[in-house]
Amino acid sequence: MKQKTLTIHDHRRQLDENRYVYAVLSRRSGGVSIGINLNPDKVCNFDCIYCQVDRTTPGRFRRVDLGILEQELRDILAKARSGALFEHPPFSTIPAPLRQVKDIAFSGDGEPTTYPRFKEVVELAIRAKNEAGLGHLKIVVITNATMFHRPRVRETLALLDRHNGEIWAKLDAGTEEYYHLVDVTTIPFQRVLHNILAAARHRPIVIQSLFMRVHGVGPDEREIKAFCDRLREIVVKGGKITLVQVYTVARRPAQDYVTPLSNAEVDAITEAVRQIPLAAASFYSGQD
Numbered sequence: 092m093k094q095k096t097l098t099i100h101d102h103r104r105q106l107d108e109n110r111y112v113y114a115v116l117s118r119r120s121g122g123v124s125i126g127i128n129l130n131p132d133k134v135c136n137f138d139c140i141y142c143q144v145d146r147t148t149p150g151r152f153r154r155v156d157l158g159i160l161e162q163e164l165r166d167i168l169a170k171a172r173s174g175a176l177f178e179h180p181p182f183s184t185i186p187a188p189l190r191q192v193k194d195i196a197f198s199g200d201g202e203p204t205t206y207p208r209f210k211e212v213v214e215l216a217i218r219a220k221n222e223a224g225l226g227h228l229k230i231v232v233i234t235n236a237t238m239f240h241r242p243r244v245r246e247t248l249a250l251l252d253r254h255n256g257e258i259w260a261k262l263d264a265g266t267e268e269y270y271h272l273v274d275v276t277t278i279p280f281q282r283v284l285h286n287i288l289a290a291a292r293h294r295p296i297v298i299q300s301l302f303m304r305v306h307g308v309g310p311d312e313r314e315i316k317a318f319c320d321r322l323r324e325i326v327v328k329g330g331k332i333t334l335v336q337v338y339t340v341a342r343r344p345a346q347d348y349v350t351p352l353s354n355a356e357v358d359a360i361t362e363a364v365r366q367i368p369l370a371a372a373s374f375y376s377g378q379d
Contacts, residue, residue: 265317
């Protein structure tokens with residue numbers, strides 16, 4: 092059997108026989124990210140045309156068993172602390188500079204903040220990393236920001252503020268039309284913008300923005316200008332953005348008419364963001 096190599100092009104939410112906890116080599120984290128999948132049923136309130144989750148097949152599990160999730164997380168954190176995680180494939184195939192665990196990330200097969208017991212799982216993750224002697228690890232919530240208005244989610248984000256948490260909020264568009272084209276949801280664009288602003292007023296956040304070609308056509312100048320205008324409005328109204336991650340498709344997308352931008356096209360968007368001015372970083376389709 093051919094040995095699996097861990098690369099940025101393979102983000103399957105699987106690790107051995109685990110149900111909920113997995114690990115990937117993340118181009119944006121700059122190393123190994125320990126993922127927690129709170130949506131094993133593959134249900135999401137977005138249906139992004141670039142999503143790499145295969146929703147044509149049902150998820151293996153319909154519910155989250157917190158006891159199993161906690162044990163899986165504690166096991167992988169213990170291996171990360173001892174270094175045993177990198178002694179066997181596929182982690183032993185990772186280049187030496189990237190052979191380190193950078194964060195625990197809530198990023199699964201759906202929107203993590205829709206999970207009713209989201210706060211309990213965050214509390215569980217905080218305990219587990221502290222008891223493993225890895226209190227320094229960031230806890231990243233990779234999110235579409237659609238649920239930030241819910242009091243329970245706001246409480247959880249405030250909890251993360253006290254435990255090295257970080258929000259990576261999705262913003263893939265500048266206009267309502269383009270937002271619905273790429274994110275495919277009934278949720279109004281204004282809710283996302285309002286929620287991002289509200290969150291960014293309370294703590295610095297990261298914006299994650301994926302751009303692509305749709306039927307061979309990338310976002311036009313008008314769309315990129317509108318995108319930058321939305322970012323500028325957040326800052327003017329008191330939101331704090333530490334970084335805008337501008338990236339493109341790196342894995343097989345849900346729709347075959349979606350293809351990646353060139354490195355130059357990604358860099359052009361990044362430069363437009365820097366002119367706001369905001370810190371921005373490019374992540375390319377073939378980046379290792």
